[in-house]
Amino acid sequence: MKKSFLLLSILAAISVVAAEAPAAQAAFNTPGEKGEKYQFQTEVARLMNIVINSLYKTPEIFLRELISNGSDALDKIRFKSLTDPTALESNPNLNVTIALHKDQRVITITDTGIGMTKEDLQKNLGTIAKSGTSEFLDTLSGDKADMDLIGKFGVGFYSVFLVADKVRVTSKNNNDDQYIWESTAVDDFTIAKDPAGNTLGRGTQIAIHLKEDQDQYLEDARIKELVTKYSEFINFPIYLRQTKTKEVEPEPVAKETKDDDDEEAVVEEAKDDDTKEKAEPVIVAYEEDDLMNSNKPIWIRDPKTVTEVEYQEFYPVLTREPGAKAMAHSHFKAEGDVDFKAIMYIPSVAPKDLLQRVDSVHRNVKLYVKRVFITDDFPDILPRWLSFLKVVVDAEDAPLNVSRETVQSNKGIKAISKHIIKKLFDLLKTLSQDEERYAGFIKEFGTSLKLGALEDKSNVKKISRLLRYRSSDSDKYTSLESYVSRMKKGQKDIFYFTGANVDEIKQSPFVESLLARGYEVLYMDDPVDEIVLTHLGAFEGKSFQNVGKSDLNLGDENEAEANKELETKFLPLLDWMQATLLNDVEKVRVSKRLTTSPAALVANDFGWTANMERLMEGQAKQNKDQGMHQFMKNQKKIFEINPGHPLVLGMLERASKDPEGFENDKQFQEMTRILYDITLVRSGYALKEGVKSFAGRVENMLRVNLNVDTNAEAIYDAPKAEPRDQEEVQAEIDEREDILDADEKKPGTMTAEELNKMLKEFTDSTNPPMPGKKAVPGGRKAEVNVDDIVAKLEAELDLEDVETPKETVHDEL
Template sequence: MLHITDTGIGMTKEELVKNLGTIAKSGTSEFLNKMTDMQEEGQSTSELIGQFGVGFYSAFLVADKVIVSSKHNNDTQHIWESDSNDFSVINDPRGDTLGRGTTITLVMKEEASDYLELETIKNLVRKYSQFINFPIYVWSSKTETVEEPIEEEEEEAAEKEEAAEDEAEVEEEDEDKDKPKTKKVEKTVWDWELMNDIKPIWQRPAKEVEEDEYKAFYKTFSRDSDEPISHIHFTAEGEVTFKSILFIPASAPRGLFDEYGTKKNDFIKLFVRRVFITDDFHDMMPKYLNFIKGVVDSDDLPLNVSREALQQHKLLKVIRKKLVRKTLDMIKKIAEEQYNDKFWKEFGTNIKLGVIEDHSNRTRLAKLLRFQTSHHETTPSSLEQYVERMKEKQDKIYFMAGTSRKEAESSPFMERLLKKGYEVIYLTEPVDEYCIQALPEFDGKRFQNVAKEGVKFDESDKAKEKREALEKEFEPLTTWMKEKSLKDNIEKAVLSQRLTNSPCALVASQYGWSGNMERIMKAQAYQTGKDISTKYTRTCNLWVTSLTQRNPAELTGCRSSGLDESGLTFPFNTIGLNSRILYLIFLSLVFSMYSLFESRNKMRHMGGYLLTEHVSHFTFRHVKSGLIGLIHILCTFVN
């Protein structure tokens, strides 16, 4: 049997009948009917726990019989007894044993004997009633070492043994002889143990709670030995009133992104009037804030509904909205140094996912983003800081994506930008490019992927005339590349304004994939078993080939393949030109971080070209390292 006793006001006989004897009063008729049906069908009734609120009759899930003894100041002590089918109320034959209050005795079912285990009871109290206003004690035992006087016979035997061992021992002083002799004995001691010794500090005004109290509460509440990065303590009023404390842990929980969006998150615990209700809420916080820990306590939510119905309660949507706003405010207030060194390293990916997923808070989240940029080698920069440093006539935020900062920096797309002093953001995480794509603009400035078309520079009238003259001069070549040589792989060929050292590059259209995005998409397709070949081919058709217009050696190379130096007009001899163009396109693929898209036949053709005299001195002098890598790739494919 399990006994639960309080020292409240108790109940009279009339109140016992009224409150416990009328099933409808407890709102449990549906519960009892459901339980009876399940028992008749041989089903377990344990799953009913929590579906009918905190009704008194839920005791019959684990008990065959419930006995309630109660003493009120205005009546004698009575006993109410029920087996769920009927009840009776009688005078307690034991008389007034309670003084005042109530004792509930549960005669447990055999299959519910686990609830008689002391540790089970303690864990249940700590989980569900840790923060209620009244103290809860459990009658429990512990082993203590105590001093007990030695019996007379034991004392005589000890003295004889001691005398035999050492007759020459100096006699003790008289005052020591007068002291009673004792021995240490381990005994089992029974006493009341306080279970809910942690106070609900969220019920106190925030200004009255010390910083050390927040840290101590967090460690106990979350079972985390590290101090939190930050916390926020607030009371929300309006459509729903609730109190809450939210914490940012010092490190990301293990497996933070495992089963992202589907894995249960039990870091936010919901209380109603200090009674724990549940932590099994998938929508209490958005997915990207799945690292936030805290408590929410409201007096406005109902206790007499199932937890399933509570999850759909309209007030929870209001609570969620306010929790997100307060969380973002808390993150925003973290000091810059601590933000970069601690928070961003642990939870930066979460903020990027938030930009993608949370449209209503996208502007707030964008201000929390940090990226490596060409401005500083190690210190990340916010978008606000980037905009403040923008050049006078710069109207776009430039970014370059790659697997690492080093790869992004060495891209041919960076050459002209860095030479002209433009700052470029480096995107090195797979989620980064998705994040930026979800942001149409920041502070009125649109984003520009430097690996895509659309990068423009201010130029003088003289420079513009020179560029237009070169475009006209090379129009036969670029047209031939687009319509003949590379018609299946590119959308157009143009002379480049963005290259200074590299001979060529492949530029994606505004809606195509950059080399970095192609790598990510192909990796995802490989993991899921999907085929993206159709989409990949369509993307290839949107590539733009850029030939440097500032490299005389390259121009000479094109002419030496059969073009007329005086006019570059059709018809011209294309012998050798296809091989040279093919070499350029393969270099472009490597430089622009795209994968090689052609088959073995063209690989062999390219390999043959590399071993002939058509490879000029310019090729080895300017792109030696890239050529060595390309030969290695080609040999691998040929073999």
């Protein structure tokens, strides 16, 4: 770690400008034809090699760095013009222009900024201050290095040598002549006065002679892609100079005529009709500059000056999703540990793969520094549950390393993350005040909130207040806070039940008694709901109670004595049912949660409800963890019977007549099994023995009620299929062999003679002579010739300059 930091620190020192002892920094040679030569120190040459080969992660960064430098130069001349109106007279246009010279394999990047004098070229592009380097390295002693120091030095210009083997910088400052700086990044550079004079007016042009393996940067599309990615929001126009062509009408053709009285030739313009007949359009090449950064960085403006239309128009620009719309947004500025401006968007529609791509959340936060894109690769800037957010952050003084690619300060990133999350909760709180809009948010991103309740421990209380559920009180969404405010006298728990959908939950036997008594039940139709509420445990001191589980506390202790009396009364029936379902249920008991259903299957406090069982079924298949899944799935449930249901009362009467006659009452056992299967389905569980066994029991009950013999079999008479005779089989074999033989011949391998013979046999068998037509002399029919057919077809289609090989003809035929 110490060595890594030392290396980066040394690299950062490369761009420190010498101000104290210029003579000690570079060896000055006698000027020659190519200008004054400056020899890099041995130390500097070695460091330059590291910069080129080790500092940056990807070569494409060079374009971002050079455009950023150009933007800085433009800012400087604009600032200077505020106090010196003549500063812009040399060139009033402020822009950056990129040109691709593909034949020479050169890229030029030209800005009309402040430009550099000869002294500036020497200091800024090549001279290393020995004293400055030593001073910087001295700060590393004693393991007290300040990581933020790295951000104070930049070597962005040197990234050009990632793609170039030679670089020429031509620059013109208002206070000096135009000079050329040139280097191959080996051990020296030269500076010479430009023999061409002042061609720039003002500014800097960087000519990049590409390496052999960097031809991708000669493609217009590649340059546009990188400008859009990194420099789209630069304040100044960025143009790509392109060579285009167009058709131009030629000048009218002139002709000479001779007058009878005058020997001199008279030139007359050709008539329009003649010109139109003879003249053809001329293709003319011309250069045109295409603007590549028309989008404006609205985040740097005061939110009061940005309209809703502008926010909506910027959203698809940020997300690269044409036509996309945002549900809500927050535009804010943060000050403190890190100063930055940001716009945060909530999409109007959740991505289809939202919950499958939570690991790519960091790609949704784009970090800019002074409108220059730095990165969107943040592993930890936001928690996973916020993967739906789209955020742009512009940190003016973000602590970056020398390559401006990786954020070095974890403290700074945590501060940005903290501010974004805080503003999100403010935005959602405001959004929740509009029921209709917030219902749309819950529909799209409710599951993301629930994921946050499970994972984000520091914000779980805030998230719980943002959760919304359907309930028996209203078809609209309700908050947990609202539910608590409507709780009944003596109610200690928040009642909820989970199911596949709201309609299924409403019809569940588990909610019957609660609804009959006037209690409100939350309807949980999201598979993760049960896990979330189990994780939360309580809300404002009220515990969550799943009404599909064993203990149901209705705050009615006075019923305890009545329940004991019911248990005693139904004891014969409970014993008979327990004996019948011994291998399927933990126990049978009288229920206090049923009103209209005869029975219900209840999970114990630590077991799986039907909803949880469905959820874990999918998890087991995905993770192939069948062992634990089967163990939990096979946990026995509690079979509750409704003491007021006619069917149960009838079964009680039958059991009470002969308490000891259980083993001899096969019909009762079958009835109990059928009731158990029906209850399984109504309680949301799957049939353990399958549909066929259940259907068999129901059928037997129907037979008994109709006095039909339970052992009687259905009567049917199905005609038997006859086997094929040998001749039919042989004929099919022969036909199949002919087909296989034909298939084995690859297209294009048959000769013209073979094809003619095959076509003749085909036409002989399918085209007998028409009535009244004479046969061909000799008793033979006319032969079909492939070449004649092809020639005729080509003539009809008027094919021009097409040579059709015979093999291709065979293919088509």
